[in-house]
Amino acid sequence: MENISVFCFAASYSVALLFELTRLYFRSAIRGILLIGFSVAGFIAQTLFVIARLAEQSPRDALDWYLLVAWILAAIYLYLLFYHPTVPLGIFLLPLILAIIAAAEYLPQESGYPLGESTWGMLHGFSLLLGTVIIFFGFVGGMTYLIQSRRLQKKQTSFSRFRLPSLEWTEKITARCIFFSAIFLSVGVLSGIALNAKEDKVPWSDPVVWSSGLLLLWLAAAMLFNAIYRPARQGRKVAYLTLASAGFLLLVLAVTRLVPNQHPTRKMSDDKLPHAHQLSETVELEGVSR
Amino acid sequence: MKLQLVGCSHQTTPVEIRQQLAVAAKDLPEAIEGLQDRFPNTETVVLSTCNRVEVYTAAESHNEVPSHEEVAQFLAEFHHIDSEKIMGELFLQSGEEAVRHLFYVAASLDSMVVGESQILGQVKQAYEDATRLGSTGPLTHGVFQSALKAARRVANDTSIHRRRVSVPAVAVSDFATQIFERFDDKNILLIGAGDMAEETLEYLRAEGAQKLTIINRNPERSNELAEKWNCRLDRWDRLNDLLAEADLIVSTTAAENPIVTREDFAKIESRRYQRPLAILDLAVPCDFDPEIGKCLGVYLYNIDDLQIVCHRNRQARQKEWPAAERIIEEETQRFMTDLHHRATAPTIRQLKESCQQIKEEELQRLFHKIQEESASSREEIEIAFDRFINKLLHPPLDSLREEAHSGTPHALLEALKRLFKLKD
Numbered sequence: 001m002e003n004i005s006v007f008c009f010a011a012s013y014s015v016a017l018l019f020e021l022t023r024l025y026f027r028s029a030i031r032g033i034l035l036i037g038f039s040v041a042g043f044i045a046q047t048l049f050v051i052a053r054l055a056e057q058s059p060r061d062a063l064d065w066y067l068l069v070a071w072i073l074a075a076i077y078l079y080l081l082f083y084h085p086t087v088p089l090g091i092f093l094l095p096l097i098l099a100i101i102a103a104a105e106y107l108p109q110e111s112g113y114p115l116g117e118s119t120w121g122m123l124h125g126f127s128l129l130l131g132t133v134i135i136f137f138g139f140v141g142g143m144t145y146l147i148q149s150r151r152l153q154k155k156q157t158s159f160s161r162f163r164l165p166s167l168e169w170t171e172k173i174t175a176r177c178i179f180f181s182a183i184f185l186s187v188g189v190l191s192g193i194a195l196n197a198k199e200d201k202v203p204w205s206d207p208v209v210w211s212s213g214l215l216l217l218w219l220a221a222a223m224l225f226n227a228i229y230r231p232a233r234q235g236r237k238v239a240y241l242t243l244a245s246a247g248f249l250l251l252v253l254a255v256t257r258l259v260p261n262q263h264p265t266r267k268m269s270d271d272k273l274p275h276a277h278q279l280s281e282t283v284e285l286e287g288v289s290r
Numbered sequence: 291m292k293l294q295l296v297g298c299s300h301q302t303t304p305v306e307i308r309q310q311l312a313v314a315a316k317d318l319p320e321a322i323e324g325l326q327d328r329f330p331n332t333e334t335v336v337l338s339t340c341n342r343v344e345v346y347t348a349a350e351s352h353n354e355v356p357s358h359e360e361v362a363q364f365l366a367e368f369h370h371i372d373s374e375k376i377m378g379e380l381f382l383q384s385g386e387e388a389v390r391h392l393f394y395v396a397a398s399l400d401s402m403v404v405g406e407s408q409i410l411g412q413v414k415q416a417y418e419d420a421t422r423l424g425s426t427g428p429l430t431h432g433v434f435q436s437a438l439k440a441a442r443r444v445a446n447d448t449s450i451h452r453r454r455v456s457v458p459a460v461a462v463s464d465f466a467t468q469i470f471e472r473f474d475d476k477n478i479l480l481i482g483a484g485d486m487a488e489e490t491l492e493y494l495r496a497e498g499a500q501k502l503t504i505i506n507r508n509p510e511r512s513n514e515l516a517e518k519w520n521c522r523l524d525r526w527d528r529l530n531d532l533l534a535e536a537d538l539i540v541s542t543t544a545a546e547n548p549i550v551t552r553e554d555f556a557k558i559e560s561r562r563y564q565r566p567l568a569i570l571d572l573a574v575p576c577d578f579d580p581e582i583g584k585c586l587g588v589y590l591y592n593i594d595d596l597q598i599v600c601h602r603n604r605q606a607r608q609k610e611w612p613a614a615e616r617i618i619e620e621e622t623q624r625f626m627t628d629l630h631h632r633a634t635a636p637t638i639r640q641l642k643e644s645c646q647q648i649k650e651e652e653l654q655r656l657f658h659k660i661q662e663e664s665a666s667s668r669e670e671i672e673i674a675f676d677r678f679i680n681k682l683l684h685p686p687l688d689s690l691r692e693e694a695h696s697g698t699p700h701a702l703l704e705a706l707k708r709l710f711k712l713k714d
Contacts, residue, residue: 152468166469167566168470168472235564235587236564
């Protein structure tokens with residue numbers, strides 16, 4: 001398992017993306033098999049890599065957090081590939097997965113995304129993780145909706161070799177994404193507050209905390225807008241809301257990575273694997289910040 | 291072995307005659323029983339759809355298969371009509387021609403709407419019904435199973451089934467399904483009640499549409515259509531209300547001017563709350579002002595948009611046609627080779643039995659002479675004899691197999707029978 005690197009699964013997903021792109025140009029009977037082959041290979045490699053990383057007692061660095069986001073999105077992609085093989089969502093999902101993997105690999109190796117070890121910490125970390133995945137998937141759904149809507153209005157759909165999901169399907173998916181991302185982010189932020197409240201030290205001025213709060217406020221506003229203003233429940237508006245949510249999420253991620261904050265951070269060694277003393281330091285840091 | 295079909299289809303016979311000859315599902319057992327009584331030792335399958343009535347018969351002996359006239363006579367008597375009247379309408383195909391025809395039919399290449407998927411199910415049903423009623427045999431089993439296989443190959447290896455060429459089919463399958471995932475919960479409004487409306491209704495029903503409303507200036511025709519398709523009728527003066535409620539509109543009136551202008555639509559737009567609306571304007575001239583297509587959430591397709599797609603699909607289907615034909619040809623040849631080879635089976639069996647008998651006699655004589663042989667040497671001698679027979683028979687049997695590619699090798703079979711004095 002130590003021979004598996006980020007390059008292995010990134011390369012597999014890249015080849016799968018190339019096959020997805022060929023949908024635009026020609027039909028092929030064996031493309032499905034090749035797509036499944038490369039995607040499954042990439043997914044297995046990524047799964048083994050993530051397991052190895054978690055087994056190294058270093059679940060808190062950015063690499064792991066971003067890789068987990070990409071891993072869940074890859075699982076969603078595989079599900080779609082098996083159960084809806086004619087839906088070419090991979091064209092949108094795979095670049096996103098690759099971009100997240102690239103962010104994991106090339107951004108500074110500091111943690112701002114604790115998965116935590118206590119129950120509250122786990123809840124905090126995993127809720128934020130799932131909320132992020134759902135916002136990203138909603139973004140893909142929203143983008144697909146807008147492209148399909150434009151193609152339908154321009155009457156281009158029948159001449160195209162690839163068929164996007166129906167507007168109704170993408171609208172349903174994007175609407176659900178807004179709802180569930182708001183739920184998970186609320187749980188994430190509230191559990192984070194509860195976690196720090198135990199120490200009586202809620203870092204309200206922390207950029208990560210207020211930017212996450214801002215994102216949560218935006219999602220709550222989007223849901224409220226949705227409930228009060230009836231046209232907001234219809235296709236294009238829902239799609240715009242998911243795009244805006246993804247924009248807010250990127251802002252939060254950027255703040256977390258680029259702005260100095262009080263969230264638990266940890267300098268990683270060159271090979272990104274923590275040494276024993278660093279591990280104990282991490283635990284201490286976590287205790288202090290919470 | 292002989293396989294033939296007597297029947298009529300939309301290509302050869304007017305619908306009035308086809309309707310008279312059609313065998314309803316409830317009458318099928320009686321028809322099969324009648325055919326079996328009249329032509330015993332004959333395998334029979336009856337395929338009856340709205341586009342064709344075909345009676346497939348097969349038998350080991352050529353003499354046992356009913357003639358063209360006999361099948362026509364049977365159908366005339368079964369339907370109580372004059373046989374003279376239908377004789378000229380029924381075509382006859384036999385052997386390879388009949389096999390190829392069945393493969394074309396099952397693959398939907400002979401359908402009125404090429405590529406429609408219903409026919410494969412109908413062929414399968416006809417074969418299963420005949421099997422259930424005990425009128426099938428080795429030949430009909432073989433040809434129908436091969437037909438189903440050929441049809442599946444055409445469906446999987448070509449896109450001929452995916453290309454719609456009629457305006458209503460394109461409107462529903464190529465456009466409406468890209469907007470809506472399901473149709474059973476959609477409010478569908480049909481404006482007009484002509485033939486185009488009815489054809490579109492058929493496709494919408496096939497997609498699962500349930501909530502259908504028809505309005506027409508002339509209520510007589512819309513009553514008829516609503517009754518036939520079990521749709522809700524409404525009044526023409528409620529058009530605006532219905533526009534506000536609809537998810538999908540199909541318009542096919544013969545009005546000379548648009549029945550819904552941009553201004554009319556603007557009045558109901560706020561009541562729709564930007565809910566997506568698909569408008570399939572199949573009327574000439576257009577029933578909906580093209581400007582309505584620019585409204586938020588409205589997807590408007592008129593006859594010109596759909597005709598362009600139909601034309602493209604027709605061209606694309608034309609390109610796919612040779613590939614589909616090639617598959618049918620391959621499958622036909624494969625089946626015919628198997629069939630011809632199967633015809634040589636009795637002679638081959640006789641030849642092998644004859645050789646086996648000679649072997650047994652010679653072994654008995656040999657073992658009687660050699661008294662002291664061991665069990666293992668007896669076995670070796672038997673194996674040597676078997677190998678000798680196999681090697682001796684291999685060239686003639688191989689030649690038979692090769693000859694079977696181009697038809698039943700009657701001359702070779704006759705020669706073998708005479709050379710080895712084989713008796714039927």
